[in-house]
Amino acid sequence: MITYAIYFTFSCFGAGLLMNLYKIATAKGVGDRVLALDTMVINAIALMILYGLALGTEVFFEAAMIIAMLGFVSTVAYARFLLRGNIIE
Amino acid sequence: METAFEALIAFFLIVSGVFGFVGSYGLLKLKDSMSRLHAPTKATTLGVGGVLLASIFHSIAIEHHLSLHELLITLFLFLTAPVTAHFIAKAHIHMSETPETLPGAEQDGIWATHDVPGDDETEGDKDSNA
Numbered sequence: 652m653i654t655y656a657i658y659f660t661f662s663c664f665g666a667g668l669l670m671n672l673y674k675i676a677t678a679k680g681v682g683d684r685v686l687a688l689d690t691m692v693i694n695a696i697a698l699m700i701l702y703g704l705a706l707g708t709e710v711f712f713e714a715a716m717i718i719a720m721l722g723f724v725s726t727v728a729y730a731r732f733l734l735r736g737n738i739i740e
Numbered sequence: 741m742e743t744a745f746e747a748l749i750a751f752f753l754i755v756s757g758v759f760g761f762v763g764s765y766g767l768l769k770l771k772d773s774m775s776r777l778h779a780p781t782k783a784t785t786l787g788v789g790g791v792l793l794a795s796i797f798h799s800i801a802i803e804h805h806l807s808l809h810e811l812l813i814t815l816f817l818f819l820t821a822p823v824t825a826h827f828i829a830k831a832h833i834h835m836s837e838t839p840e841t842l843p844g845a846e847q848d849g850i851w852a853t854h855d856v857p858g859d860d861e862t863e864g865d866k867d868s869n870a
Contacts, residue, residue, distance in 0.1 A: 653798070656750035656757075660791065663757030667764030667784070674767050682773055682832040689824055690767055690780035696813070697760055697788045701753075704795050707803065716813055723820040730827035734834055 657705050664701065668694045685729045692722030745801035749794045756790025759783050773832050781825040789814050 671694065674687040696715045703711035731738050763786075766779025792810040799807040833842070833853055845851045 652746050652750050653753070653802075656753040660753045660757035660760075663761040664787075667760050670764045670768055680773060680832070680836060682828055682835065683776065685831070686773075686777060686780060686828050687767060689828070690764060690784055693780065693784045693788055693817070693821075694760060694764065696817070697756070697784075697791045700788075700791050700795055700810070700813075704791075704798055709807065712809055712813070716809075716816070719813055719816050719820075723816075723824060726824045727827055730824070730831045733831040 657701060660701055661698070661705075664694050664697050668698070681733060685726060685733070688729070689722065689726045692718060692726070696722075742801065745797060749797050749801070752790050752794035752797065756787045756794065758787075759790060760787030763787060773836070774829065777825055777829055777832075781821045785817055785821045788817055 668691060671687045671691040675684050675691075678684045678687060696719055699711050699715045699718065703709060703715075728738050760783070763779050763783030766783060767776055770776045770779060792814045795810050796808065799805060830853055833851070839850055839854050842851060
């Protein structure tokens with residue numbers, strides 16, 4: 652039962668990742684691209700935790716944590732750059 | 741007992757998969773930038789939260805040891821998602837909206853993010869800055 656649920660969730664988040672990629676390629680404004688990148692980071696975290704769940708290991712949690720932190724920092728840096736033209740003033 | 745836990749884990753996984761899919765689909769489907777902000781920041785964060793809950797239950801019921809460091813990621817995501825949404829919305833307001841195209845700010849006259857002293861953008865109402 653868990654195996655099929657994991658397959659279903661993998662396909663959902665994989666499809667979400669593909670849609671985000673399409674959005675990045677076709678978005679009109681820069682803000683939408685940053686938003687799509689942020690969503691991609693969140694989907695990647697979910698995929699990574701799912702992979703750890705499917706394999707039964709815990710090594711992926713640290714990677715997911717690091718990706719979560721880097722995704723937050725990079726999104727904020729992008730938004731700062733769009734607003735101000737530089738990141739650290 | 742094991743079957744009940746498996747059903748619970750499968751339920752959390754499927755719900756989170758649906759939420760994640762809806763969040764990413766809303767990014768394509770919704771019309772303007774400000775409403776597009778809703779789908780990923782809320783639905784996708786809930787989706788990841790569901791996966792993390794399923795992972796906690798999996799480690800308790802199947803692998804028979806308590807692991808709570810998933811809660812760290814959940815907490816971190818729930819703290820940072822509103823902050824990123826706020827930053828992206830602010831960048832959007834300053835890049836592609838003017839005080840005239842935004843909805844009215846009632847008694848304040850102008851939205852606070854446009855209300856910067858000495859900036860060119862504050863040519864709206866100035867009667868409220870005392």
